[in-house]
Amino acid sequence: MNGEVEYQPASVKELLAEMKDTAELLIDLSYSAVLLGSDDIAEEVLTLEDRMDILQMRARMSLLLAARNPEDAEALAPVLGVVGAAEKISDASGDIAKIVLEDIGLPEAMRAALPEAVETLVRATLVPDADLAGRTLGDVNLETETGIRVIAVRRDGEWLTNPGADTRLTPGDVLLLRGNEEALGEVYERVTGRAYEAVEAAEPAIDDLERAVDSIVLMKNMSELAVDLAYGAALFDSTAVAEEVLELEAEVDALQSRFEAWTLQAAGRVEDPVALRGLVHLARSTEVISDAALEISEGVLRGLGTHPVVAEAVRESDEVIVRLQVADGSALAGATLRDEMVATETGMRVIAVRRGAVAGTTTQSRFGRARGEWVVSPRAETELHAGDVLIAKGTRAGAGRLAELAGDALDEDYG
Structure with a gap:
């Protein structure tokens, strides 16, 4: 940890909200650094990790001061988790x-x-004479015109993890840009005033390296989903959603085991087996992330419920998480995510779809109850059916628009 940390009066709710947003961004950036071989993105991860160290220490101090009796300790234990x-x-x-x-x-x-579906992510520093300087993201309309998203902004050491339309860009801002590499080059040049230099991809030395990379992308998606669902379980105080986190954690464990086996087998087919050591580290870290997701929902699983401060923190974080069911006869029933332009029209990202009985994919969970099959990180061509449950992230306004398309009602706290 860099620097000393002293107790300062702080809202635990605000600290938890920032920790949630930071944790989600950390997962995304760390895997992107590995898949793209980017030192720049990896360095941003370590900067964020330092910030998280400070946040968690301040949160622990505040929680320790709040516990005055056994009842407080019992209520706050899941928050410490x-x-x-x-x-x-x-x-x-x-x-x-x-x-x-x-x-x-x-x-x-x-x-x-x-895979072609995986977008490139780069770090770019905004120069004073850039046409974007001093303008808001809404004014620039970057994502609509170019397909490139600004997923985070670092300004004077502080992070804005989910910039919105009213975010004004300032010279010196470090922007994390994500999108198609061809369009990304054009936006990078507008931001920095320098030409974007695409990294030349080496020829694979392992025949089925694509399968390994597909596994890494799947592990990333499932770990992110587990964390999102864990916060959703805390928000909705939902045992059913918490149980899905437990199921996902078991699936990530199985995937990690298979991935490690592949790495050991591949080591016998390369000249330098040590060159694959990082893949073992990657698999192990992925398991830690999925285990951490389970800890977030543990209070719900153990019947302790959700402390109000956790639910409020999830609600007030930069991105809200909503759970909606597709109603029969709604705009989404029988449509694809592309048909209804969900991401463009609502600003919401559907991070998972749990198939309902109508889709014919209901299975049995380890808890003996019926559960639908999860579609992790659904694509634009994913078709939705009446009875499907959507887990989505985005703005509060976007959540309302998505609810209208699904024909479902949002929790009144999101209204």
Whole structure:
């Protein structure tokens, strides 16, 4: 941790909200650093990890002062679990970033093996004479015109993890840009005044490296989903959603085991087996992240419920999480996410779809209850059916628009 931390009166709710947003960004950036082989993105992960260290220490201080009797301790124990889980996610993300920065060992051709659906992410510093300087993201209309999203902004050491239309860009801002690489080059040049230099992808030295990269992308998506659902379980105080986190954690464990087996087998087919050591580190860190997601929802699973401060923190974080069911006859029933332009029209990202009985994919959970099959990170062509449950993230206004399309009602706290 950089610098000393002293107790300062602070809102636990605000600290938890910032920790949630920071943890989610850390997962995204750390995996992007590995898949793209980017030292720049890996360095941003370590900067965020330092910030998380300070946040968790301040949160622990405030919670310790709040506990005055056994009843307080029982109520606050799950909150400490949420704080500890966010710290574990941060540490695991930092470990993933160090795979890149310390050259622990990764196949050089990973970038070449990336699925076409995976977007590129770059760091760009806004120069004073850029046409974007001094303008809001809404005024620039960057995502609509170019397809490039500003997923985070670092300004004077402070992070804005989910910039919105009213976010004004200032010279010196460090922007994290994500999107198609061709369009990304044009936006990067507008931001920095310098030409974007695409990294040349090496030829794969392992025949089925694509399968390994697909597994990494799946582990990333499932870990992110587990964390999102865990916060959703806390927000809705939902045992059913918490049980889905437990199911996902078990699936990530199985995926990690298979991935490690693949790495050991691949080691016998390359000249330098040590060059694959980073993949083992990556699998281990992924398991830590999914375990941390389970800790976030543990209070719900154990019948302790959700402390109001946690639910309020999730509500007031930069991105809200909503759970909606597609109603029969609604705009989404029988449509694809592209048909209704969900992301463009609402600003919401559907992060998962749990198939309902109508889709014919109901299975049995380990708890003996019927559960639908999860579609993780659904694509634009994913077709929705009446009875499907959507888990989505985005703005409060966007959540209302998505609810209208789904024909479902939002919790009144989101109104």
